[in-house]
Amino acid sequence: MTFRIAVVxxxxxxxxxxxxxxxxxxxxxxxxxxxxxGINAIYGTLEPLSHNEGTAHNLICMAYGDGRPPVxxxxxxxxxxxxxxxGKWWEFQYVAGNEFPVFDTRQGKVGLAMCSExxxxxxxxxxxxRGAELIFMPAGTDKGRLWASWRNLIWSRAIENLAxxxxxxxxxxxxxxxxxxxxxxxxxxxxxTAAGLFVVDVSLERAREMRxxxxxxxxxxxxxxxxxxxxxxxxRPELRATMYPRPGEAAE
Numbered sequence: 001m002t003f004r005i006a007v008v009x010x011x012x013x014x015x016x017x018x019x020x021x022x023x024x025x026x027x028x029x030x031x032x033x034x035x036x037x038g039i040n041a042i043y044g045t046l047e048p049l050s051h052n053e054g055t056a057h058n059l060i061c062m063a064y065g066d067g068r069p070p071v072x073x074x075x076x077x078x079x080x081x082x083x084x085x086x087g088k089w090w091e092f093q094y095v096a097g098n099e100f101p102v103f104d105t106r107q108g109k110v111g112l113a114m115c116s117e118x119x120x121x122x123x124x125x126x127x128x129x130r131g132a133e134l135i136f137m138p139a140g141t142d143k144g145r146l147w148a149s150w151r152n153l154i155w156s157r158a159i160e161n162l163a164x165x166x167x168x169x170x171x172x173x174x175x176x177x178x179x180x181x182x183x184x185x186x187x188x189x190x191x192x193t194a195a196g197l198f199v200v201d202v203s204l205e206r207a208r209e210m211r212x213x214x215x216x217x218x219x220x221x222x223x224x225x226x227x228x229x230x231x232x233x234x235x236r237p238e239l240r241a242t243m244y245p246r247p248g249e250a251a252e
């Protein structure tokens with residue numbers, strides 16, 4: 001089954017107009033629009049925890065096209081507090097979440113992650129091991145010198161998890177360099193540095209085939225990424241305690 005992903009890389013309100021964004025909760029309007037048009041919409045917002053302490057979870061959310069209540073992922077990495085206070089972009093005390101939920105849609109099972117969590121392969125691997133086939137990782141602003149490595153990692157997360165990985169970011173003017181991508185395990189299906197709305201036709205059939213099959217001596221003739229990396233041919237869960245030794249315990 002082929003379906004469409006609309007990737008929006010917007011021109012956002014500049015910092016001096018931040019009052020236009022500061023108290024706006026996008027959830028009601030996006031939930032209404034998603035249900036009206038029968039689409040699933042991915043977006044970001046905050047979940048305030050303590051007004052006095054200025055604490056909040058940073059969320060990536062999905063509004064369902066079938067009218068179900070919106071769902072969310074609370075950013076898990078890195079540990080808080082972090083760069084969301086003391087800079088020019090944000091001002092809140094970030095509190096990390098601890099869960100990796102995945103969500104069923106008509107198109108496939110969706111995982112949500114956030115921005116520079118692309119540098120933590122454990123995040124998308126946790127989602128993929130829970131069945132996520134589509135992983136959305138919206139990002140923040142112009143990546144500066146990180147742009148090349150960030151681009152590399154978006155595709156890497158698709159390769160190692162046999163998933164479709166989607167990202168985009170905010171731009172404050174057309175001179176900034178965006179990073180909108182739709183990456184499949186074997187190829188980058190779409191990318192753009194420009195502001196705009198882009199529609200990409202995708203299918204999960206190839207990724208599902210690769211998840212369900214095993215690597216062999218002839219695989220490189222037919223596949224551009226390793227098959228079965230989430231299955232028993234490659235995964236050794238009995239070694240995970242060795243990979244991640246407990247504090248104070250030397251790795252052998």
